Amino acid sequence: MIRINGLTFRYSDIDKPALQDINLEIQEGEFVLVTGPSGGGKSSLCRCLNGLIPHFYGGEITGKVEVDGLDTMKHSTKELATKVGMVFQDPENQLVAMDVEREIAFGLENLGFPRELMARRVEEALDTVGIASLRHRTVNELSGGEKQRVAIASVLALYPHILVLDEPTSELDPKGAEEVLNVAERLNDELGITVILIEHRLDRVVQHVDRMIVLDDGLIVSDGTPQSTLSDGEVSKHGVGVPPIIKLVQGLREKGISIDDTPLTVKAGRATLARVFQHRVIPGWGAERSEEAANNLALQTKVANDSKSDHARPLIEVRGLYHIYPGEVVALKNISLKMHEGEFVAIMGRNASGKTTLVKHFNGLLKPIKGDVMVDGVNTKEASCAELAKKIGYVFQNPNDHLFADTVEQEIAFPLRNLEFDSGEMEPMIEQVLTRFGLTQYRHRYPRSLSGGEKQRVALASILVSLPKIIILDEPTRGMEYKLKAELMSFLDDYRKDGGVVVLVTQDVETVAEYGDRVILLSEGRIVVDGAKRDLLSQALLFSPQINRLAQWFKSYGVPSDVLTVNEVLGMVT
Amino acid sequence: MISYKYADKRTVIHRLNPWCKLAWIASVFILALLFNNPLYLLLLFLSTLPLLLAARVWREWASLLKLFLLLCLLIIVINALVGNRGSHVLYQIPFAIPLVGAPKITLEAILCGAGNSLRLLAIVSAFTMLTFTIHPDDLMLVLMKAKLPYKSVLVTSLSARFVPALTGDAQCIADVHRSRGLELDKGSRIRRAKNYMAIAIPLLSNSLDRAVQVAEAMESRAFGSGKDRTFYKELKTTQFDTTVLGFALLPLAVGIGMRWLGYGGYEYYPILPGISFTQPEAIMLGGLALSLNMVFILAPLKRRIDLD
Numbered sequence: 001m002i003r004i005n006g007l008t009f010r011y012s013d014i015d016k017p018a019l020q021d022i023n024l025e026i027q028e029g030e031f032v033l034v035t036g037p038s039g040g041g042k043s044s045l046c047r048c049l050n051g052l053i054p055h056f057y058g059g060e061i062t063g064k065v066e067v068d069g070l071d072t073m074k075h076s077t078k079e080l081a082t083k084v085g086m087v088f089q090d091p092e093n094q095l096v097a098m099d100v101e102r103e104i105a106f107g108l109e110n111l112g113f114p115r116e117l118m119a120r121r122v123e124e125a126l127d128t129v130g131i132a133s134l135r136h137r138t139v140n141e142l143s144g145g146e147k148q149r150v151a152i153a154s155v156l157a158l159y160p161h162i163l164v165l166d167e168p169t170s171e172l173d174p175k176g177a178e179e180v181l182n183v184a185e186r187l188n189d190e191l192g193i194t195v196i197l198i199e200h201r202l203d204r205v206v207q208h209v210d211r212m213i214v215l216d217d218g219l220i221v222s223d224g225t226p227q228s229t230l231s232d233g234e235v236s237k238h239g240v241g242v243p244p245i246i247k248l249v250q251g252l253r254e255k256g257i258s259i260d261d262t263p264l265t266v267k268a269g270r271a272t273l274a275r276v277f278q279h280r281v282i283p284g285w286g287a288e289r290s291e292e293a294a295n296n297l298a299l300q301t302k303v304a305n306d307s308k309s310d311h312a313r314p315l316i317e318v319r320g321l322y323h324i325y326p327g328e329v330v331a332l333k334n335i336s337l338k339m340h341e342g343e344f345v346a347i348m349g350r351n352a353s354g355k356t357t358l359v360k361h362f363n364g365l366l367k368p369i370k371g372d373v374m375v376d377g378v379n380t381k382e383a384s385c386a387e388l389a390k391k392i393g394y395v396f397q398n399p400n401d402h403l404f405a406d407t408v409e410q411e412i413a414f415p416l417r418n419l420e421f422d423s424g425e426m427e428p429m430i431e432q433v434l435t436r437f438g439l440t441q442y443r444h445r446y447p448r449s450l451s452g453g454e455k456q457r458v459a460l461a462s463i464l465v466s467l468p469k470i471i472i473l474d475e476p477t478r479g480m481e482y483k484l485k486a487e488l489m490s491f492l493d494d495y496r497k498d499g500g501v502v503v504l505v506t507q508d509v510e511t512v513a514e515y516g517d518r519v520i521l522l523s524e525g526r527i528v529v530d531g532a533k534r535d536l537l538s539q540a541l542l543f544s545p546q547i548n549r550l551a552q553w554f555k556s557y558g559v560p561s562d563v564l565t566v567n568e569v570l571g572m573v574t
Numbered sequence: 575m576i577s578y579k580y581a582d583k584r585t586v587i588h589r590l591n592p593w594c595k596l597a598w599i600a601s602v603f604i605l606a607l608l609f610n611n612p613l614y615l616l617l618l619f620l621s622t623l624p625l626l627l628a629a630r631v632w633r634e635w636a637s638l639l640k641l642f643l644l645l646c647l648l649i650i651v652i653n654a655l656v657g658n659r660g661s662h663v664l665y666q667i668p669f670a671i672p673l674v675g676a677p678k679i680t681l682e683a684i685l686c687g688a689g690n691s692l693r694l695l696a697i698v699s700a701f702t703m704l705t706f707t708i709h710p711d712d713l714m715l716v717l718m719k720a721k722l723p724y725k726s727v728l729v730t731s732l733s734a735r736f737v738p739a740l741t742g743d744a745q746c747i748a749d750v751h752r753s754r755g756l757e758l759d760k761g762s763r764i765r766r767a768k769n770y771m772a773i774a775i776p777l778l779s780n781s782l783d784r785a786v787q788v789a790e791a792m793e794s795r796a797f798g799s800g801k802d803r804t805f806y807k808e809l810k811t812t813q814f815d816t817t818v819l820g821f822a823l824l825p826l827a828v829g830i831g832m833r834w835l836g837y838g839g840y841e842y843y844p845i846l847p848g849i850s851f852t853q854p855e856a857i858m859l860g861g862l863a864l865s866l867n868m869v870f871i872l873a874p875l876k877r878r879i880d881l882d
Contacts, residue, residue, distance in 0.1 A: 056793055081796035092739050093784050094791035096732060098580075098711050105806030107795035112802045122806070138582070140738050155795065365749050389755035400783070401743075401750045404775035414772070418755035448779060462754065 002026040002049060002162065002194075007063035009044060009053055018044040020218040022063070026196065028161065031188045033205060033226065034198045036215040037239030038452045038481045042198045045215065046166045049196070050084040051077040068161065081107060085155030089167040091147035095139050095154075100131070103139060104154045111158070125153040128191070129183050143351070145176020152183055162194040163187060169199065170478065173351045174507050181205055200481055203243035203510075203546060206230070207264040214238055227262040241482030244510060244546045244566050245269045251570045252276060266549045277554040280573045313377065314338035315470055315501050316362055321371035323357055323525075331357040333525045335371070339470075339503070344496045346512040346533070347505045349522035355505045358522065359472045362503065363392040376469060390419055392470045393463035397478060402459040403447040408439055411447050412462045419466055433465040453484045460488070470501040477508050489515045513537055513545035513564040538562035579737060580710055586873040587629035587703075591815040592712040595703060597822035598625070598869050602700040605829040611840040612689040613849055617859065619692055621866035622699035628870055631706040635699065642698050646691035653687030654679050659843040660686075686842040710734045715809050724803060732788070740781065747776045814879045821868035828862045 004024040010017040019041045026032055034042050047053040051072040054061045065072040068083050088094045097103040104125050108118045126132045129149050134142065142150065148168050155163065165184060169177035181197075185208045188195040199205055206212070212229040214222040216238040222229045229235060230246045242250070245266065249259050257276055263269040316339040323332040332354050339345055347355050360366040361373045364385040373380040376391045396402065405411040412433060416426045434440045437457045442450060447458050456476075464471065471492070477485045492502045493515055504516060512519060512533055519536045521528045529536055538548050538561060551563040563569055582588055587595075606618055626635050658675075660682025670676045714731045718724060751772045758769050792798075811819075832838055837855050841847065851859065 050794055052790060052794065056790055077793045078796045078799040081794060081799070084794075086791070086794040088787060088791055090787060093787035096728075096735065096788065096792060098709065098731070098735060102711055102806055106792075106797075109804050109806055110796040110799050110801070112799075112804050115804060115806065115808065118804070118806050139735070140579075151791075158796070360749075363753055365752060384757070385752040386755040386757050389753060392753075394750075394753035396746065396750050396753075398746075400780055401747045401776050402754075404772050404779075415754040415756075418757070466755075 001028050001068060003064075003066040004048070005064045005066075007048060007065060008061070009048065010060045011044075011057060012059045016218075018059075018218050019048070022218075022220060024213075024220065024223075026194060028194055029188070029192045030194055030211060031185075031209045032194075032196045033202070033209040033212045034196060034215060035200065035202065035212065035240055036221070037483060040215045040239075041218040042215050043166055044218075046086065046164050046196070046198065048072065049162070049164055050080045050086050051075060052086075078110075081160075082111070082158045083160055084162045084164060085152075085158060085160035087148065087151050087155060087163070087165045087168050089170055091144050091151060091171060094151050095147060098138055098140075100134050100137050100139060100142075100150055101126075103150055104157050106154060107158045121157045121159075125157040128156055128187070129153040143176060144172045145179045148172060148176065148180045149183055152180070152187075156187070160193070162196065164196045165198065167198045167200070169201070173478075175351070177201070177204070200241060202230075202241055203245070206243060207268075214240055226264060230264075231262045236482075239481055239483035241485070245550060247566045248547065248550075248569055249273075251566060252573065255570070255573065257573070266546060269550050270553045273550070274554070276573065277557045277559060281554075281558050282572055282574055283558065314340050314374075315376055316503075317372075317374040318358075318361070319372045319374075321358075321361060321373060322369050323354075323361065323366060324369050331525050332361075335525075335527055337520065337527065337530060339501050341469075341499045341501065342496055343518055344492065344502045344516040345504065345518045345520060346516045347503060347520050347522065348507060348509075348512065349528075350507075353522040354525040355522055356474055357525075359394075359474065359503055359505055362470070362472060363394050364388045365394075386418060389415065389468075390466060391468055392472060393466070393468040395460055395463050395471065395473045395476055397475050399452075399455040399459035400448070402462060403455060406446060407444050408447050408450075408458050409434075409443045411458055412465050415462060415466055421466075429465055429467070433461045436464075437461045453481070456480070456484060456488070460491075464495075468500075470503065471495065472503045472505070474505045475507070476504070477506060477511055485511065509537065509543060510545050513548070534562045534564060537564055579734070580706060580708070582709065583630045585629050585707075586876060587625060587707050588709075589876060590707075590818065590869070590873050591811060592708045592716050592809065593811065594815060594818045594822050594869060595708055596716060597819050599700045599704050601823060601826040601829075602866070603697055604826055606693050606696045606700075608829060608833050609693075609838040609840075610689070611838050611849065612685070612692055614838045614840075614859070615689060615692040615696060617863055618866070619696040619699060621863055622696060622703070624867055624870040625703060626699060628873065629703065629707045631702060634706050635702045638698060638702060639695070642695060646688075646694060649691050649694070650684060650687035653690070654683045657683035657686060657843070659683075660846075661844050662846065682842045682844070682846050685846060689840070689842065711807065712809065715805060715807065718805075719809070736784070736788075739784070740777075743780055744773065744777055747773050747780075750776075812879075814876060818869060818872050818876075821865065821872060824868060825862055825865040828858065828865050832858050832862065 002025065004022050007019055007022040008017055009019045022045065034045065036042055044053060047057060048065050049067060053059070054073065055076050067080060070080065070083065072080065095103050097106055101122055104122045105118050108121055113121070126135055129152050131146065131149050131153060134146060134150065139147065139150065163184070168180050172180065181204055184195050184197055187193045197205065206226045209226055212224065212226045213220060214229065214235055221238050222232060222235055230242055231250065233250060236242050245263060249262055252259060257280065259272060259276070261272050263272045318335050318337050321332055321335040322330065324330050335358060347358065349355050357366065361368060361380065362375060364380045364383060367381055375388060380388060403411060405414055409430060412430050413426055416429065434443055437460065439457060439461060442454065447455065450458065476488060489511060496502050506512060517533055518531070519533045520530045521536065537544050545564055547566055547569060548564050551559045551569065552561045555561050559572070602618060602622060606615065609615055609618070626632055655677050658677050658680065660680030662681035663678045664681055665679040667677050667679070710731050714727045717727045756769055756772055759766065761769070837858065
C-alpha cells in the first residue's frame with residue numbers, strides 16, 4: 001500500500017517544482033497506469049516511491065510518502081529495495097553483470113542472502129518472467145526486450161510487493177514491448193503484485209489496468225478508471241495519446257450519437273459500435289471516396305510508370321543494391337527502388353530486417369557492396385558523406401547524439417559551416433529555421449540542458465537548416481510522447497507538400513496509417529512489398545491499425561475494409 | 575569482425591578453474607622475464623600455442639600478434655641503431671646522428687632485439703589467455719578472494735560490461751556528425767580539434783548520463799546495503815583443480831631451478847656466444863617444455879574426473 005500526502009518536490013538545479021501537492025493512495029494489487037507529457041513529473045513520482053527522491057536526487061521536499069508503512073524520508077532506497085522493485089527506461093543502463101543468472105542474483109548478493117536461498121530465488125524469478133531459456137546467456141547478446149525482462153526478473157528476485165516500471169518499452173521495438181507488457185500483466189494478475197506502469201502507448205495496456213493517472217506540470221490532472229479518464233476529452237489537451245478507438249467514440253459522441261460504454265479494445269469496440277455501424281453509415285459512401293481512390297491510383301500508376309520509363313528523374317534511385325557486413329550475413333539483397341519529389345515513404349519491417357542499413361546508403365554512411373545508389377543524379381560511390389549532406393538530411397533517434405555546441409544557434413550553424421556556406425548566407429537561414437521550430441527564445445541556451453521535446457526540435461532544426469531535398473528519419477517516434485509526435489508528423493507532411501522527399505523508418509503502424517502514402521516492407525534484407533499504404537496496412541492481420549481491424553468486422557454494413565483512420569470513419573457516419 | 579572481449583566458447587580451457595589459468599599465465603610471465611636465452615624464450619612462446627588453439631582464441635591472438643609484431647620490428651630497429659656494443663659489424667652508418675654518434679649496425683644488436691621480441695610475444699600470448707578465456711566475473715571472484723576491495727573490483731568489471739555500449743555510442747555519434755557534413759580530417763588544426771569535440775562532447779555527456787542511471791539502478795537493488803555481500807557463483811575448487819594448479823606452477827619451479835643452476839642465461843654482447851646444451855640441460859629443457867604443456871594435457875580430463 002502506498003500513501004502520498006501533500007508531496008511537493010523541486011530538484012535542486014531546477015526552479016520549477018517537478019511535483020506539486022500530490023495526494024495519492026494506491027491499494028495492494030492495483031494495476032496503475034501513469035501517463036502524461038514528458039517533463040510532467042511521471043519519473044519523479046516513481047523515484048519518490050522507492051526513496052531515490054530524496055536520497056539519490058537532492059532537492060526541496062515537503063509532504064510525506066509511505067510505502068508499506070515505511071516513511072521514505074527515513075528509509076533509504078537500499079532498505080526499500082525489498083518492498084519496491086524499479087525497472088527503468090533504458091535496458092542498457094540498468095544491468096551490471098555479464099550474464100543473466102548473476103544479474104538476477106545481484107540484489108540478493110547485496111543483501112547478503114545465503115547461496116542456497118539465492119539459487120532458489122533466481123530459479124523462481126527466471127520462471128516467473130519466463131526467461132529460463134536465457135539463463136546462461138551473456139547480457140550483451142540479448143535483445144532489448146530480453147534485457148528488459150531480465151531487469152524485471154532481477155528486481156522480482158527480491159520479492160517486492162510493488163513493481164514500478166518507468167517507461168519500460170520506450171526503447172523497444174513492438175515485439176519487445178509486447179513481451180515486457182505481458183510480463184507486467186501476468187505479475188499483477190497471477191501474483192497480485194501492485195504494478196505502477198508509466199507508458200505513452202496506451203492502446204496496448206489500457207484494457208488491463210484498473211486505474212489511470214495523468215500527470216502534467218507536476219500535478220495530477222486526472223485519476224480514475226481508464227474508461228472515465230479517457231472519455232474525458234480534456235486528457236488529450238495534456239498530451240495523452242488517446243487510442244484511436246476511443247478517439248472514434250469521442251468523435252461519434254460529438255456528432256450526437258450516444259454510446260454508453262467506452263470500449264478499450266477492438267473486441268469491445270465491435271460489440272459497442274455494432275449498432276452505430278449498422279444504422280448510421282451513409283449508404284454509398286464508398287462512391288464518394290472513389291475520388292480519393294482515383295487520386296491514389298493515379299499516384300500509384302505514376303510510380304509504376306516512372307519505374308518503367310524515365311521521364312521524371314527520381315530523387316533517389318537504388319539499383320540492385322547488396323550490402324554485406326564484414327564477416328556477417330547479407331544485410332541487403334538485390335534492392336531496387338525509386339523515390340520521387342513529394343513522396344512520403346515509410347520503411348517498415350522487423351528488427352534487423354535491413355531498414356537502417358538501407359537508409360544509411362542514401363546519404364553515403366554506407367557504400368554499396370554491389371549495385372548503385374543515385375541521389376539527385378549523383379552516385380553515392382563517387383560522393384562523400386559531406387557532399388551528400390547538402391541534398392539529404394538524416395535525423396537519428398536520440399537527439400543527445402546530435403547536440404554538442406555551446407548554444408542552440410551554434411548547433412544549428414554547425415552543419416552550415418561544414419558545408420561551407422558563407423556567413424552572409426547563413427544568417428537568414430538560421431533565422432528562418434529558428435522561427436520555424438519555435439526556438440528563437442532558446443537561441444542562446446545550452447542545447448543539452450533543454451527538455452526532451454526541445455532537444456528534438458533543435459536536432460531537427462540543425463538538420464533542416466541547410467534545406468535538403470530529402471529527409472531521412474530513423475525511428476523518430478519511438479518513445480516519443482503523443483503531442484510531440486503529432487507536431488513532428490505535421491511538419492513532415494508540410495515538408496513533403498513543398499516537394500521534399502520524406503523517408504521514415506518506423507515500426508509504428510498507427511503513425512503510418514495517419515501520415516505518409518507509400519510503404520516499403522523489408523524482411524531479411526529484401527523488399528517484400530512496395531505500394532500504397534492503404535493496400536498494405538488494411539487486412540494485414542496484426543500489422544493493421546486499430547481502426548482498420550474494427551472496420552473489417554463491419555464490412556457487411558457497407559464499411560470499406562481499407563479504412564485506416566478515425567477521420568475516415570467519422571466521415572462516413574451521419 | 576573480431577570482438578576484443580570475453581566470449582564463452584565452451585572449450586575445455588574455458589571450463590578450467592580460473593586459478594589454474596592464472597597460475598599458468600603467471601608462470602609463463604615470470605619465466606619470460608627470468609630467461610635470456612632466445613631458445614628458451616622461443617620454447618616458452620611455442621608452449622603457449624597448444625593452449626591457445628585448444629581455447630579456440632587463435633583468431634583474437636593472431637590479430638593481437640599482428641599489432642605486436644610491428645612493435646617487435648620497432649624494437650629490433652631501435653636496438654640495432656642504439657646498441658653498439660656488438661662486434662660483428664654489418665653496416666657502418668657513414669654519418670653522425672646527434673646524440674647517438676655514428677652508429678654501427680651489428681648482428682648482436684639485431685639478435686638482442688629479436689630475443690627481446692620473443693619475450694614480448696610469449697607474454698602477449700599468456701595475456702591473450704587471461705583476456706579471452708577467463709570470465710570477467712570469475713576474475714572478479716578471484717580478485718575478491720585475493721582480498722581486493724569489492725567496490726574497486728566491481729568498477730573494473732562494470733567498465734568491461736559497458737565497453738560494447740560505449741563503442742556503439744561512439745559509432746552512432748560519428749554517423750550523426752558525418753550526416754551533418756562533418757569531415758573529421760579537414761581544415762586547420764584548430765578546426766580539426768573542434769571537429770573531434772563534436773564527437774567527444776556528446777559521448778562524454780551520454781556516458782555521464784549512463785553512469786547516473788546505472789548508479790540509480792544499482793541503488794534500487796540494494797547496492798551498498800551495509801550487509802556483508804555474498805556471492806551467487808562460487809569458485810568450486812575440486813581436487814582435480816588443485817592438481818592442475820600444481821601442474822600449472824610446475825614449470826615455474828622447474829624454470830627457477832634451472833636458472834638457479836645457471837641455465838637459461840645469455841649475453842649477446844660483445845660477441846654472440848654459440849648455443850649448445852649439455853645433456854642434463856637438454857633433459858631439463860624437455861621437462862620444462864612438458865611441464866608447460868601439462869595444463870593442456872590435463873584440461874580435457876576435467877569433465878570426466880569431476881563426474882566420477
